[in-house]
Amino acid sequence: MTKSIEVQQDASPIINRKAIKSYALQESAIVKWSLITISLLFLALFLILPLITIFVTALEKGWATYVASITHPDALAAIKLTLTVVLIVVPLNTIFGVAAAWVITKFNFKGRNLLITLIDLPFAVSPVIAGLIFILLFGAQGLFGEWLYQHDIRIVFALPGIILATIFVTFPFVARELIPLMQMQGVTEEEASMSLGASGFKTFWLVTLPNIKWGLLYGIILCNARTIGEFGAVSVVSGHIRGLTNTMPLHIEILYNEYQFTAAFAVASLMSILAIITIVIKNIIEWKAKEV
């Protein structure tokens, strides 16, 4: 949502922005600097300090322990599982997000608002409930439980359940990023393309996609970050079988509960590095998007 406001501001006439700026400058310097100090202190306390703690604790017992912790078979299995989930979930949600945003912004149909509301649903539903939904559907006592049991298909407490739960939690990210952007761009360019005889696919590929590419990448990055970090929903459907159904966040919890604090923080530091890379890429994308 905030993104859409930003985009709109950028699009507004330059004179207007200058007016806002000079108005802001009328505030006294005390207000300005105290606000900056508060924000920085807040960030230091709640972001930088914990981040430093993670790395300090992870390296407390030296590099050898650190390397041993993240190359332990269970840790490697957790990393592999998390990456598998990312490789399946992120492309699926990208396809879904683009399709949904396209349908919502380029067409007028009944139930359009309902669809928008439904896409927002995972934001409103607690991840724990998201996990429980799949237990209720595919668990042994669930709706399809008996059928799945008879056909020996395992959904919950196995990879498919983890993927389903993650898809549920992360599917709004791409669509939510694209909808405001595509709404703003309108349909005139597509109409022009169509009237010149291009096919629907060609129009999408040559007209729509180049227009939305930065927003799309931004959405994918967010979706990716959440997929790696998702804990609640995955915890419910995982079954916590070590070396098999523990993703990285679950593996960290297990290590912590086993008094292996250094190892827990070592894997946590690995996740933090992924998060930092994500933020850097996100910033590059935002910067590039502004340049265009």
Add this chain to the structure above:
Amino acid sequence: MNNSKKVIFTILISVLLMVLAACGDGSSKVAFLNVSYDPTREFYQEFNEAFATYWKEETGQDVAFQQSHGGSGKQGRAVIDGLEADIVTLALAYDIDELVRSRQLLNEDWQTELDYNSSPYTSTIVFLVRKGNPKDIQDWDDLIKKNVSVITPNPKTSGGARWNYLAAWGFADKQFNGDETKIKQFIKELYGNVEVLDSGARGSTTTFIEREMGDVLIAWENEAYLSLKHESDKGEFEIITPSLSILAEPPVAVVDKIVDKKGTREVAEGFLNYLYSEEGQEIAAKNYYRPRNEAVLEKYKDQFENLELVTIEDFGGWQEAQKVHFADGGTFDEIYQ
């Protein structure tokens, strides 16, 4: 029209891909899964290795052991919901009874299938205090003193916590000669001193040791010893054995319906029987579980203090204890608001 067809096509493809992805893992290889409760992690890690060697020698079979740990009640729930456990090794019989009640996953009389109520090792409930015992805690009645802060998990969710609760009840029962009003008052005061009510036994231990909260942790004996072994830089601890406690019998069972489906009954039964063997008992004792085997117990007798123990039978068995104390509207709801 052409456009909307393309869109529908794209959506259909993505749904199909989702379904394919979901079915892809259906054929993963058969493995042996032990669903257990929290404090047995270290024990089964060691035991699995010993059993794997033994089983390989006996049968030539290689088994891929898998472990899952968590709060006992939560783990039982997962098995009911379809976690395919070959064996369950939980904190109390009630959680295995639930597997029978909900899905008939095993026989009703599962607890008679192995010796000693199907509990190859036992434990009891003791106190862990900070070095030097600054609050001078010796017995249960010291826990209701005004300035004592107690850490114990929630009996609604944790198996260990239920043993804790019943041990305290057993002490009060003896103290007040079965006067229920006085017992409840005692328990109420005790839980009034509880600073953090975690959802599982391991969570409580972490609260006490790592977060340094509370003066005394009511814990499994094996868990208390284990935390002595894992002593961190956060300080040292002492174990205090109260005058009276409860004989905690964590039971084990083969999940009939699942081993028959997977064809793993032989190794599942072998696994449980090996828990009763001298090697198995020795590993249990090494991990601070009280062994059933007399010879092994004798060997480790310095580790296990003698104390008066009540049993779950004194509370009429788990079904009865659950109903009276931990079900909605039970004594725990009455004393803890």
